[in-house]
Amino acid sequence: MSIYIDPAVAASLRGYEMPEKLGFGTVMAPVMFRAVCQDGCWSRGELIPYAPLSLDPAAKVLHYAQSCFEGMKAYRTRDGGISLFRPERNAARMAHSAERLCMPPVPESLFMDGVRTVTAYCANLVPANSGESLYLRPFLMGTQADLAVSASTSYEFYVIASPSEAYHSGNMRLWVEREDSRAAIGGTGDAKVGGNYAASLLSIARLKQRGYDQSLWLNAGNRQSVDELSGMNFFAVIDAELHTPALNGSILEGITRESLIELARDLGYQVRECAIDIDELLRRVADGSCEEAFACGTAAIISPISVLGDGGENYQLASAPGPVAERLRQALLDIQEGRTEDRFGWMQPVEVISLD
Amino acid sequence: MSIYIDPAVAASLRGYEMPEKLGFGTVMAPVMFRAVCQDGCWSRGELIPYAPLSLDPAAKVLHYAQSCFEGMKAYRTRDGGISLFRPERNAARMAHSAERLCMPPVPESLFMDGVRTVTAYCANLVPANSGESLYLRPFLMGTQADLAVSASTSYEFYVIASPSEAYHSGNMRLWVEREDSRAAIGGTGDAKVGGNYAASLLSIARLKQRGYDQSLWLNAGNRQSVDELSGMNFFAVIDAELHTPALNGSILEGITRESLIELARDLGYQVRECAIDIDELLRRVADGSCEEAFACGTAAIISPISVLGDGGENYQLASAPGPVAERLRQALLDIQEGRTEDRFGWMQPVEVISLD
Incomplete structure (x- = not known):
C-alpha cells in the first residue's frame, strides 16, 4: 500500500x-x-x-x-x-x-x-x-x-x-407493512441511499410498540408482492424450494442474497426468483407448506423469521431457525471464516500491516 | 429576545x-x-x-x-x-x-x-x-x-x-417525467425531507441535457395524475379557472400554494383542487383551453411555465407569463412587501436588533 x-x-x-x-x-x-x-x-x-x-x-x-x-x-x-x-x-x-x-x-x-x-x-x-x-x-x-x-x-x-x-440475533417477528412504503416504483429502492432508510423508520417504530422486530415491505406499485425488509432480503422455503422476490427495481440487490442463491443451488436446492404474493405466502404459512422463512444481509448474515404479523393475525412459521436457513448460514460462514474451500472465489485476503 | x-x-x-x-x-x-x-x-x-x-x-x-x-x-x-x-x-x-x-x-x-x-x-x-x-x-x-x-x-x-x-426567473420549460418517481404512495412525499429531493436529481440532470428546466412529477401510484415539481406546486388555468392537484399524501403541502388558493378566491377566481390527468392537461394545452400554467413555492414565489415536454412533443402554453400568474404574483408580493393591507393576517413583523 x-x-x-x-x-x-x-x-x-x-x-x-x-x-x-x-x-x-x-x-x-x-x-x-x-x-x-x-x-x-x-x-x-x-x-x-x-x-x-x-x-x-x-x-x-x-x-x-x-x-x-x-x-x-x-x-x-x-x-x-x-x-x-x-x-x-x-x-x-x-x-x-x-x-x-x-x-x-x-x-x-x-x-x-x-x-x-x-x-x-x-x-x-x-x-x-x-x-x-x-x-x-x-x-x-x-x-x-x-x-x-x-x-x-x-x-x-x-x-x-x-x-x-452479527446485526440481529434470535428469531425475528415481522410485521407486514400495508400502509407505508419504503421506495417508489421509479424511485431509489434499488440504490443504497439514505432516503429508503429514513422512510422506513416510522414503520419500524410503530411495529416495535406492537412487539415486532422488522417491517416486511410490500411493493409500492401493487401493494401485494413482497419486496424486502429494511436492509435485508427475504427468503421463504415453500414445498422444500427456496423462493425469493425477483429483482424488480425497488429491491436492493443484496450481495448476501446473490451469494445465497448461488450457494443454495450448489447445495442442491431449487431456488425461484419470482414475485411472492403476500396473501398467498400467509396462506402457505397457515397451511404449513411454507415451513420456514428468513432474511439475509451483510450485517445480519441470515436471520430466521418466526412470525409474520398482519392486521390482527400472527402467522407462525413451523420452524425457526429452520434447517435450510441453518444449513445456508453455516455454509456461508464456513466460506467467509475459511473453514471450507472458497470454491466460488468470493474471499479476498488482505495483507495485514503491522505498526511494529 | x-x-x-x-x-x-x-x-x-x-x-x-x-x-x-x-x-x-x-x-x-x-x-x-x-x-x-x-x-x-x-x-x-x-x-x-x-x-x-x-x-x-x-x-x-x-x-x-x-x-x-x-x-x-x-x-x-x-x-x-x-x-x-x-x-x-x-x-x-x-x-x-x-x-x-x-x-x-x-x-x-x-x-x-x-x-x-x-x-x-x-x-x-x-x-x-x-x-x-x-x-x-x-x-x-x-x-x-x-x-x-x-x-x-x-x-x-x-x-x-x-x-x-427569487429562485427561478423567466419562463420554465417542464419535462413530464414518466419514468422516475419523486415519492411513493405511503412514502415521504408530503414531508419536506431530503430523500424526496435526492430521488429527483437524476431526472433534473437528464432533462437539463434536453433543454428543459424542471421535472413535472406524476403520481407514483397511477402514473397518470400530476403531483408537483421538485419543491414547487403546480397550477394550470383551464377555461379561466385555476386547477391545482389536490393534496393526496405524496404532494408537499406548499404554504405558497395554500396562500395562492386563498388569495385567488378572494380575487374572484374559481379554484379547483382536484386530480389533474396529464394526458387531459396536454390535450387542453394543445387545444388552447389551458392558456397558462405556473409553479409556486416559497423560493420561486410564482414561476410561469412556457412549455410542457412529453416524449418527443413540446406543448406550448399560449401565454407565459400569463395574466393570472402575473396578477397573483403581484398580489402576493404586494402583501409580502407591505404595499397593500395584510387582510389575511399573514405577515409577522420582526423587531430588528441593532448592534450599535
Missing part, C-alpha cells in the same frame, strides 16, 4: 483498546479512509484518525440527502488471516447508487484501496468469534454549500469501520 | 459585507441559530457565528437521511420594517416532517425563536429590491453516532439564512 501514514494514525491505532461488548455499529475503529472529489476529479485517498467531520451547514447532504453507502465485512479466517467478502460487488453497487443520485461513482480502485487500507491497519480489531467481524461502512456524500436543489460539485468518500457482532 | 449574544456573533455581523450578486442560496448570512435535543429534551437555542458543523462520521443523518428542513422568507416591507410570511405554517409543517421520520418535532416556540432571532440580527441583510428577500432555512437532523437502522437519540436544529433573489 503506497499511502502515507500520519504519526497521528499510528498513535490512534496504538492507543486503541477494544471494548469487550461490541454490539453492532456502535464501537468505531480509531482510523478511517478519506478521499475528496472536486468537479469530477478524485484526490488520492488517505488514512486518518477517526474524528468528527467538518461540514458546511449548507452542505447538500444535510438538506437533500445526496449520499449513499455500503455495508461489508472483513472476516478473520481459520488460518489467522483476514479476508474481505466479494468487495468488488460492493464497489459496483456503490457506483450504481451514486449514479442514481447524480454523484460521481467512486472509482473501483479507490474504493478497494479504502476498504483494504482500513482493514489492513485494523487487523487487530477483527474479532475472532464466529459470526463476528469488522463491519466496513464506505459512504459518499455531496458537500457543496449551496441551497439550490441540484447535484453537488464536491464530494467526500469515507470508509469507517466497526468491530461488530 | 432573551438569548445571550456572544461577542463573536457581534464581530461576525459587524465584519460582514454583502456581495452585490446574490443568486439563490449561495450567499450565507454570518450567523446561525442552533439548538440540540438529547433523548427528547431540547436545549435553549443560541445565535452563533456561521461556521462548519462538527459531525461524527457515523451520524445517522449522513447514512440514513434522517433530516428535514423548511424554506421561508423575511421580507423588507415598504415602511422599512422586516416581516416573516406565515412562519407558524412552516413550524407546523416541520413538525409533521419530523414525525414522519421519527424525529422529535422542534417546539413551535423554539422554531419561532430561531427564525425571529436570525431575522432580527440579520435585518441589514434583507435585500430591498422587490422579489428579493432573506431566505431562511431551518433544518433538523439526527446526529447519533450509531450504524444501526433506527431513529437517532440526539438531534440538532439550525436556522441558517441567505440573502437571495
Whole structure:
C-alpha cells in the first residue's frame, strides 16, 4: 500500500483498546479512509484518525440527502488471516447508487484501496468469534454549500469501520407493512441511499410498540408482492424450494442474497426468483407448506423469521431457525471464516500491516 | 429576545459585507441559530457565528437521511420594517416532517425563536429590491453516532439564512417525467425531507441535457395524475379557472400554494383542487383551453411555465407569463412587501436588533 501514514494514525491505532461488548455499529475503529472529489476529479485517498467531520451547514447532504453507502465485512479466517467478502460487488453497487443520485461513482480502485487500507491497519480489531467481524461502512456524500436543489460539485468518500457482532440475533417477528412504503416504483429502492432508510423508520417504530422486530415491505406499485425488509432480503422455503422476490427495481440487490442463491443451488436446492404474493405466502404459512422463512444481509448474515404479523393475525412459521436457513448460514460462514474451500472465489485476503 | 449574544456573533455581523450578486442560496448570512435535543429534551437555542458543523462520521443523518428542513422568507416591507410570511405554517409543517421520520418535532416556540432571532440580527441583510428577500432555512437532523437502522437519540436544529433573489426567473420549460418517481404512495412525499429531493436529481440532470428546466412529477401510484415539481406546486388555468392537484399524501403541502388558493378566491377566481390527468392537461394545452400554467413555492414565489415536454412533443402554453400568474404574483408580493393591507393576517413583523 503506497499511502502515507500520519504519526497521528499510528498513535490512534496504538492507543486503541477494544471494548469487550461490541454490539453492532456502535464501537468505531480509531482510523478511517478519506478521499475528496472536486468537479469530477478524485484526490488520492488517505488514512486518518477517526474524528468528527467538518461540514458546511449548507452542505447538500444535510438538506437533500445526496449520499449513499455500503455495508461489508472483513472476516478473520481459520488460518489467522483476514479476508474481505466479494468487495468488488460492493464497489459496483456503490457506483450504481451514486449514479442514481447524480454523484460521481467512486472509482473501483479507490474504493478497494479504502476498504483494504482500513482493514489492513485494523487487523487487530477483527474479532475472532464466529459470526463476528469488522463491519466496513464506505459512504459518499455531496458537500457543496449551496441551497439550490441540484447535484453537488464536491464530494467526500469515507470508509469507517466497526468491530461488530452479527446485526440481529434470535428469531425475528415481522410485521407486514400495508400502509407505508419504503421506495417508489421509479424511485431509489434499488440504490443504497439514505432516503429508503429514513422512510422506513416510522414503520419500524410503530411495529416495535406492537412487539415486532422488522417491517416486511410490500411493493409500492401493487401493494401485494413482497419486496424486502429494511436492509435485508427475504427468503421463504415453500414445498422444500427456496423462493425469493425477483429483482424488480425497488429491491436492493443484496450481495448476501446473490451469494445465497448461488450457494443454495450448489447445495442442491431449487431456488425461484419470482414475485411472492403476500396473501398467498400467509396462506402457505397457515397451511404449513411454507415451513420456514428468513432474511439475509451483510450485517445480519441470515436471520430466521418466526412470525409474520398482519392486521390482527400472527402467522407462525413451523420452524425457526429452520434447517435450510441453518444449513445456508453455516455454509456461508464456513466460506467467509475459511473453514471450507472458497470454491466460488468470493474471499479476498488482505495483507495485514503491522505498526511494529 | 432573551438569548445571550456572544461577542463573536457581534464581530461576525459587524465584519460582514454583502456581495452585490446574490443568486439563490449561495450567499450565507454570518450567523446561525442552533439548538440540540438529547433523548427528547431540547436545549435553549443560541445565535452563533456561521461556521462548519462538527459531525461524527457515523451520524445517522449522513447514512440514513434522517433530516428535514423548511424554506421561508423575511421580507423588507415598504415602511422599512422586516416581516416573516406565515412562519407558524412552516413550524407546523416541520413538525409533521419530523414525525414522519421519527424525529422529535422542534417546539413551535423554539422554531419561532430561531427564525425571529436570525431575522432580527440579520435585518441589514434583507435585500430591498422587490422579489428579493432573506431566505431562511431551518433544518433538523439526527446526529447519533450509531450504524444501526433506527431513529437517532440526539438531534440538532439550525436556522441558517441567505440573502437571495427569487429562485427561478423567466419562463420554465417542464419535462413530464414518466419514468422516475419523486415519492411513493405511503412514502415521504408530503414531508419536506431530503430523500424526496435526492430521488429527483437524476431526472433534473437528464432533462437539463434536453433543454428543459424542471421535472413535472406524476403520481407514483397511477402514473397518470400530476403531483408537483421538485419543491414547487403546480397550477394550470383551464377555461379561466385555476386547477391545482389536490393534496393526496405524496404532494408537499406548499404554504405558497395554500396562500395562492386563498388569495385567488378572494380575487374572484374559481379554484379547483382536484386530480389533474396529464394526458387531459396536454390535450387542453394543445387545444388552447389551458392558456397558462405556473409553479409556486416559497423560493420561486410564482414561476410561469412556457412549455410542457412529453416524449418527443413540446406543448406550448399560449401565454407565459400569463395574466393570472402575473396578477397573483403581484398580489402576493404586494402583501409580502407591505404595499397593500395584510387582510389575511399573514405577515409577522420582526423587531430588528441593532448592534450599535
